[in-house]
Amino acid sequence: MELLKCTDLTKIYGSKPNEVTALNALDLSVEKGEFVAIVGASGSGKSTLLHIIGGVDKPTSGQVLLDKTDLATMGETQAAVFRRRQVGLIYQFYNLIPTLNVEKNITLPMALDKRKPEPEYFDKITGILGLADKLKRLPGALSGGEQQRVAIARSLLYRPALLLADEPTGNLDQKNSQEIIDLLKLSNKNLNQTVLLITHDEKIALEASRIITLQDGRIVSDKKNS
Amino acid sequence: MWKDYSLSYLKKNKAAGVSIMAAALIASLFISMLCTLLYNMWQDDLARLIEAEGDWHAAINTTLTQADLKAIKSYAGVEDAVQGGGRVEIRFNSMARVYDDMPVIAQKLGISEEDILYHNLLLSRYFIFSPEEKQDPPLLPAFYAAVVILLCFSLILIIKNAFQFSMSARLHQLGILKSIGATPKQLRSVFIQEALFLSLVPMIAGNFAGIGLCYGFFKLASDITTQLNISGTRFYYHFFIFAITLLASLATVFFSAWLPARKLSKTTPLEAIAGGTEAPVTKVRSFRLLSSLFGIEGELARKSLFVRRKALRTATISLTVSFFVISIFLDFITLSEISTKHTYFERYKNAWDIMITLEAPDGRLTQNDLDALRGVDGVASLTAYQKSDAFTKLKADAFSGAVKTAGGYDKLNSSGVAQNDAFVVEAPLFIFDDESFHLFANEVGFTQTGNEKTTAIVLNTIWNSANSSFKNKEYVPFLDHNQKLTLYSDNGATKEMGEVTTFLTATAPVLREEFKNYSLVQIISESAYKTLSQEETDWFVNIRCTTEQEIEAVAAKVGALLEGRGESAIENRPQAERANAKMYQGYRTLLLVVCSLLAFIGIANVFANTMGYVYQRRREFARYQSLGLTPKGITKMLGMEALVIAIKPILLSIPFNVLFVLFAANASGIAISEFVEQAPAAALLLFSAAIVFAVFVSYAIGARNLKTNDLLDALKDDTLR
Numbered sequence: 001m002e003l004l005k006c007t008d009l010t011k012i013y014g015s016k017p018n019e020v021t022a023l024n025a026l027d028l029s030v031e032k033g034e035f036v037a038i039v040g041a042s043g044s045g046k047s048t049l050l051h052i053i054g055g056v057d058k059p060t061s062g063q064v065l066l067d068k069t070d071l072a073t074m075g076e077t078q079a080a081v082f083r084r085r086q087v088g089l090i091y092q093f094y095n096l097i098p099t100l101n102v103e104k105n106i107t108l109p110m111a112l113d114k115r116k117p118e119p120e121y122f123d124k125i126t127g128i129l130g131l132a133d134k135l136k137r138l139p140g141a142l143s144g145g146e147q148q149r150v151a152i153a154r155s156l157l158y159r160p161a162l163l164l165a166d167e168p169t170g171n172l173d174q175k176n177s178q179e180i181i182d183l184l185k186l187s188n189k190n191l192n193q194t195v196l197l198i199t200h201d202e203k204i205a206l207e208a209s210r211i212i213t214l215q216d217g218r219i220v221s222d223k224k225n226s
Numbered sequence: 227m228w229k230d231y232s233l234s235y236l237k238k239n240k241a242a243g244v245s246i247m248a249a250a251l252i253a254s255l256f257i258s259m260l261c262t263l264l265y266n267m268w269q270d271d272l273a274r275l276i277e278a279e280g281d282w283h284a285a286i287n288t289t290l291t292q293a294d295l296k297a298i299k300s301y302a303g304v305e306d307a308v309q310g311g312g313r314v315e316i317r318f319n320s321m322a323r324v325y326d327d328m329p330v331i332a333q334k335l336g337i338s339e340e341d342i343l344y345h346n347l348l349l350s351r352y353f354i355f356s357p358e359e360k361q362d363p364p365l366l367p368a369f370y371a372a373v374v375i376l377l378c379f380s381l382i383l384i385i386k387n388a389f390q391f392s393m394s395a396r397l398h399q400l401g402i403l404k405s406i407g408a409t410p411k412q413l414r415s416v417f418i419q420e421a422l423f424l425s426l427v428p429m430i431a432g433n434f435a436g437i438g439l440c441y442g443f444f445k446l447a448s449d450i451t452t453q454l455n456i457s458g459t460r461f462y463y464h465f466f467i468f469a470i471t472l473l474a475s476l477a478t479v480f481f482s483a484w485l486p487a488r489k490l491s492k493t494t495p496l497e498a499i500a501g502g503t504e505a506p507v508t509k510v511r512s513f514r515l516l517s518s519l520f521g522i523e524g525e526l527a528r529k530s531l532f533v534r535r536k537a538l539r540t541a542t543i544s545l546t547v548s549f550f551v552i553s554i555f556l557d558f559i560t561l562s563e564i565s566t567k568h569t570y571f572e573r574y575k576n577a578w579d580i581m582i583t584l585e586a587p588d589g590r591l592t593q594n595d596l597d598a599l600r601g602v603d604g605v606a607s608l609t610a611y612q613k614s615d616a617f618t619k620l621k622a623d624a625f626s627g628a629v630k631t632a633g634g635y636d637k638l639n640s641s642g643v644a645q646n647d648a649f650v651v652e653a654p655l656f657i658f659d660d661e662s663f664h665l666f667a668n669e670v671g672f673t674q675t676g677n678e679k680t681t682a683i684v685l686n687t688i689w690n691s692a693n694s695s696f697k698n699k700e701y702v703p704f705l706d707h708n709q710k711l712t713l714y715s716d717n718g719a720t721k722e723m724g725e726v727t728t729f730l731t732a733t734a735p736v737l738r739e740e741f742k743n744y745s746l747v748q749i750i751s752e753s754a755y756k757t758l759s760q761e762e763t764d765w766f767v768n769i770r771c772t773t774e775q776e777i778e779a780v781a782a783k784v785g786a787l788l789e790g791r792g793e794s795a796i797e798n799r800p801q802a803e804r805a806n807a808k809m810y811q812g813y814r815t816l817l818l819v820v821c822s823l824l825a826f827i828g829i830a831n832v833f834a835n836t837m838g839y840v841y842q843r844r845r846e847f848a849r850y851q852s853l854g855l856t857p858k859g860i861t862k863m864l865g866m867e868a869l870v871i872a873i874k875p876i877l878l879s880i881p882f883n884v885l886f887v888l889f890a891a892n893a894s895g896i897a898i899s900e901f902v903e904q905a906p907a908a909a910l911l912l913f914s915a916a917i918v919f920a921v922f923v924s925y926a927i928g929a930r931n932l933k934t935n936d937l938l939d940a941l942k943d944d945t946l947r
Contacts, residue, residue, distance in 0.1 A: 056852060077856045084854020095849045098507040099529035109853050111522035140507045154853070 003161060003194050004030040004053065009062035011048050011217070022048040023059070024217035030162075035188040035195045037208035037225075045217040046198045047166060053196065054087050054164045055079045067161045084109045088155025088163045092170040094147040096139040096154075103135040106153045117157055128190075129153050129183060145176030149183065156187055163187070163195045169204060181207050232420050235396070243424045248830040249388035249482070250425035251432040252823055253381045254475035258436020260377050261471045262463065264370050266444065269462035272351050282308075282315035284328045285343040290314050294335050303327055313343075321354050378478045382485070385478070387540045388830060390486035393417055400490065410491035417490070421483035422476075429475045433468060439819060446812045507533055520866055523859050527866035530846065538871065544828035545917060546875035552821035552913055553883050556906035558890065559813055564904060565894045571803055578738040579777045580784060581797045582767040591765045595787075596659055599767065602783050604776035607665075609737065609768045612657040614759065618711045618746065619648040619719050628702035632692040639691075639744035643717075650719045652745040653711065655682075655755065656735065657763075663751035670731040680754065682711070685747035686730035704746055705730060713758060724758040726750065737768055774800075814909070821913070829920040832871055836928020861929070868925040872918040 006028040013020045022045045030036055040046045051057035052064060055071055056079075064071040066086060074082060083089065096105050106126070110117055126132045129149045139147055148168060155163055165184060169177035181204055187193040188209075197208060205211050206225060213221035236243055289312055290298070298307040298316060304327075305317040318324050328342050346356055393400075400413060444461040510529055517525035531538065584591060591610055600608050625635055635649050636642045643650045658666060667673070672683055687701040694700035708730055713723040726748070734741070741747050750758075769784065771777050781798040788794055847860060855863075891901050 054852075077858065080851060080854050080856040080859070082854075083852060089852055091852075095852060097526065097849060099510045099526070099533050104525075108522065112854050112856075112859065114521060138507055138510065 001032045002029055003032040003034075003067060004028070004196075005063075005065045006049075006053070007063045007065075009049070009052065009064065010060050011045070011052065011057070012060045021217050023052070023062075025062070026214075026218060028212070028219065030194065030196065032161075032194055033188070033192045035185065035197070035207075035209045036212060037197045037199060037205035037210070038212045038214060039199060039202065039205045040214035042200070044214040046214050048217075049214070050164050050166050050196065050198050053162070054089050055083045056089075081113075084112055085158055086161045088158065088160040090148070090151050090155050090163070090165040090168045092167040094139070094144075094151045094171075096147055096150055098139050101136050101138055102131060102142070102150050105139065105150055106131075106135075106157055108154065109158050121159075122157065125153050125156055128186060143176075144172050145179060148172060148176070148180055152180070152183055152187070156191065156193065159191075161194065163193050165195065165197045167198060167200070169199070169201070177204070232416055232423075235399075236420065236424070243392065245388040245830050245833055246392050246421055246424045247428045248826070248833075249385035250475070250479050251428035251435075252827050252830070253385050253478050253482070254429040254432030254471065255436045255439070255823065256381060257374070257377060257474045257478065258433045258471045259440055260374060261467050261474070262437055262440040264373065265464065265467045266440070266462050268351070268370075270460070272348070273460070275348055275351060279345065279348065280315065281317070281348075283318050283321055283324045283345055283349060284316045285345070286314045286316070286332070286337055287341045287343055288313065288337065290335070297335065298331060301327070301331055304331075321349060321352055324349060324354065325356055374474060378474055381478050382482050383540075385540070385827070386482040386485050387537065389417075389421055389483045390490075392421075393486050393490050397490065397493065400493070413491040414484070414487045417487035418480065418483045421479060421487075425475075425479045429472065429479065432475065433471050436471070437463060437468075443812075443816055446815070449808070516866070516870075520862070523855075523862045524866050526850065527863040528870060530863075531867055531870055538832070541828040541832045541871060542874065544824050545871070546878055548821040548824035548828065549875040549913070549917065550879045550882065551824070552817060553879050553910055554886055555817050556814070556909055557883060557887050557901075559810055559817075560904055560906050561887070561890050561894060561896060561901060563810055564896050564900060566806060568896075571799070571806075574738045575799070576770075577736050578768050579771045579774075579799050580767075580769040580781045581738060582765075582769070582784065582788065583795045583797075584765040584767075584788070584791055585794065590762065591659070591767070593659075596661070596767075598787055599769070599784060600661075602780055602787070604771050604773070604780040604783075605769055606772045607770045609662040609666075609735070610659040611662065611737070611766055611768070612752075612755070612763045613766070614655040614657060614755070614761065614763055616653045616655045616713045616715060616723060616748070617650050617717050617719055618653040618713055619645065620651050620705075620711075620746075621648045624705055624709060626686075626703035626706045628690065629688060629704065632690050632702065635744075637692055638688060642744065645719060650714075650717060652717075652742060653713060653748055654742065654745055655713075655758075656737070656739075656747065656749045657752055657755040658735075658749055660751050660753055663749065663754075666735055666749060667729075670729070670733050672729045672731075680725070680727050680757075681729050682726040682748040682750045682754070684728045684730050685732075685734050685741070685749070686728075687732055687734075689743055691743075701732075703730075703732075715759070726754070726758075736770075818909075818913075822916075825913075825917055825920070828875075829917070829924060832868075832921050833924040833927070836924055864925050864929045865922075868922045869918075872921040875917070876914050 006026060009023050009026040009028070010021070011023040013022055024045075026045075026049065028049075038046045038049065048057065052059050052071070053066070055074065059072055062072070066082075069082070069086070071079070071082070089095075097108065100108065104111070107117055107122070123132070126135065129152060131146070131149055131153055134142065134146065139150065142150065148171075152168075163184070168184070169180050172180065184195055184197065185207060188195050195208075197204075199205055209225055211221070211223050211225055212219055290309060295307055295309055295314065298304055298314065303318050303320055303323050305319045307314055307316045316328075318327070324344065328344070329339060331337075332339055332342050344356060349355070441461050441463075448460070510532055513525060513528040513532070516528045520527075535542070596608070596610055599605065599610075620635070622630075622634065629635055629638065632638055635651070636644065667683060670683055672681070684705065686704045688704040690700045690702045705728065708728045710725055710727050712725050715721045715723050728748075734747070735749055769780065771780050777798050777800055781796055781801070785796050788796070847855075850860070850863075887901060888898070891898055
């Protein structure tokens with residue numbers, strides 16, 4: 001089942017004569033349950049693509065359909081609610097709220113909707129991510145790897161249609177990096193979570209089931225990884 | 227290069243300079259007000275001293291020949307020398323030389339040094355001290371300096387945040403400058419130069435505003451004191467004070483800029499480019515109430531404020547202090563007004579309408595004057611009287627049985643002086659003109675005509691302090707029976723005035739007078755007084771009018787009748803009430819100005835806080851947005867922050883206010899219900915609303931900055947990508 005469909009996606013920054021084309025008429029389709037890695041050199045357009053799919057940026061032209069919802073036509077409030085419910089964003093620098101404890105950070109997207117998580121699912125996620133005994137701690141008291149696990153738990157709790165990870169291991173050592181990738185794979189396998197991972201690390205990309213390579217805002221390679 | 231850089235930055239970022247300019251303006255305004263006030267206190271003290279003791283620096287306690295006087299006048303440094311009253315008073319051009327030159331002058335003229343007198347008190351007011359005083363210098367100048375330094379120090383602590391915010395807003399730029407080789411010293415001097423440049427005009431304006439406010443205050447005080455017939459208060463100023471104020475303001479601004487500039491210039495280039503490192507949050511309170519009332523947005527807003535509490539300290543302190551001071555003082559003024567109403571205006575409402583004071587010896591009243599005053603249309607009654615101190619000796623058996631039962635006179639009056647077997651008791655004389663005396667005598671039932679010249683009508687009551695409190699006094703008879711009293715003019719009971727026979731009464735004359743505790747008040751006729759003493763004292767005329775509406779018209783007619791009678795003063799009750807109301811209004815206005823200035827510092831800090839730290843706050847809000855916080859949610863959060871900042875000082879001051887009112891009302895015997903009826907609720911609500919409005923406006927302006935940011939930029943970390 002097709003979850004994500006990008007058609008003729010173009011993003012141009014600046015204005016003539018200094019304009020920069022970050023995405024150039026890009027077409028992309030992702031099936032539900034896929035684990036896709038997007039690789040490419042710096043400036044290839046991979047972060048721009050992720051931000052447009054995540055609803056934090058808008059394309060100059062083209063269409064993005066996520067679960068049949070057109071992101072380009074959304075207003076600010078709709079986009080915020082979309083980010084809250086439909087996508088889980090994981091950043092290199094975790095972007096946790098330093099004043100909220102681990103539990104509240106994880107449940108924040110639901111709290112914004114005035115909802116509470118299902119206790120069993122919450123326990124399952126925190127259990128899998130090894131956070132069950134750290135729920136009352138503040139992010140400042142956690143290691144980098146632990147903070148990234150909190151960010152993953154937060155992104156998974158709402159059962160989003162798509163998990164977007166932007167260089168999630170960029171700020172971690174090798175051991176923690178492997179752990180995080182394993183957890184993403186686990187969520188993909190056990191929870192049937194669709195994952196879109198951006199990385200410049202070829203070794204990490206090889207963990208994904210599909211590898212897309214971007215260059216100058218276009219897809220230059222799209223391979224299944226066995 | 228730096229000049230161009232700074233100028234272009236200031237031109238393009240006018241808002242960044244606003245908080246600095248506001249801080250400099252307020253700081254110099256406070257310094258100017260304090261310096262002007264201290265200078266006026268000093269000058270007023272000098273003026274009183276000169277009026278009381280004369281305007282001379284040194285004196286020679288002997289009469290000199292004209293030749294010697296001329297020699298003194300021609301001495302270098304001597305401004306003038308005046309002979310009179312058996313001594314020569316000398317003024318110096320340079321007062322600092324007085325202690326050195328006077329011994330030399332004395333030696334030249336062959337005068338003993340023991341005959342030289344220095345006006346030490348006056349000289350010390352000019353900060354010139356005798357050699358003895360120099361070993362143990364008086365504390366006054368040090369006190370003045372300490373007060374000014376303390377104020378500057380407090381202002382530095384309060385306003386340095388404003389400078390820090392403005393500088394922090396450029397942390398990103400600072401990082402870029404550092405990365406291309408700008409030294410910490412260069413950056414420090416750029417920040418300080420900019421701060422001084424921005425502060426120059428506000429400092430001068432603040433100085434003038436401080437002088438203006440002080441002048442307004444003195445003008446108001448002078449108007450009120452003139453209305454109350456007290457000698458007016460003059461306003462003094464000197465250019466020297468302007469220079470001192472400007473220097474103190476400059477020092478305050480310099481240190482307020484230097485402290486954050488020093489700190490920021492030490493930031494590493496990478497930290498600066500990233501907009502400053504975010505210190506990890508290790509502890510945060512839970513704020514359950516806000517969380518349950520306003521949801522996750524309420525919790526996020528409160529926690530964000532908690533984490534930034536240090537940056538908001540200036541706002542919290544100044545808003546709390548301003549609200550605390552204004553509420554407590556408004557309560558105090560209200561209680562004081564109620565108290566004055568009860569203890570003065572209501573108490574004396576039926577005692578007087580017009581009060582005339584004629585100072586002796588010129589203000590003598592003749593029978594014709596009194597007849598003319600009594601004949602004025604609208605005068606219902608008139609009592610003219612003089613007052614004189616007198617004392618009498620009372621033996622134990624003279625006191626009433628009630629005094630004896632209470633433990634004796636010395637039990638009631640613990641400071642009663644016993645002499646041999648008798649007590650010396652104050653027996654003040656109220657000397658009524660003969661007609662007033664007759665009227666009062668008829669009122670109390672004294673009809674023994676022919677005995678007036680030896681009779682004193684005695685107010686035969688004494689406060690039974692052994693069995694009743696100050697607030698609810700119970701009176702008992704003073705003397706046991708009518709008796710002859712020997713009066714003395716001194717409290718040692720040595721100078722005898724004469725003898726009077728008492729006529730005891732419990733009825734006090736209706737006068738605007740407070741009778742001293744434990745004194746035996748005597749009312750005698752003018753004719754009787756003349757047999758005791760020839761001393762002229764001031765005359766008081768207490769007039770009661772037929773109607774309340776006629777009081778001011780009668781006062782004007784009475785004034786015209788007494789025109790040209792030397793030192794005289796005419797007060798009337800409605801005018802005194804107006805002056806009293808004006809005085810309280812003056813207090814309120816002054817209080818409002820001072821507290822508004824304090825609140826202004828706080829609001830400037832809130833404004834600076836919303837305008838500064840934009841880089842860090844953008845990142846904070848970008849995080850919320852990336853997780854799905856809607857624009858409405860951001861507005862709710864910012865609104866919550868503004869509400870907490872504005873409401874917290876108000877809530878904090880409520881318990882203190884309640885305690886203060888309970889304590890003060892109880893101490894002054896005012897019913898709480900009466901205070902509640904007249905509580906300054908409208909003024910406090912208005913002040914609170916102004917604070918809340920100003921904080922919300924600051925946030926609304928700051929919010930525009932936060933909301934227009936690019937989410938992507940804010941989520942990025944420039945240092946490691």
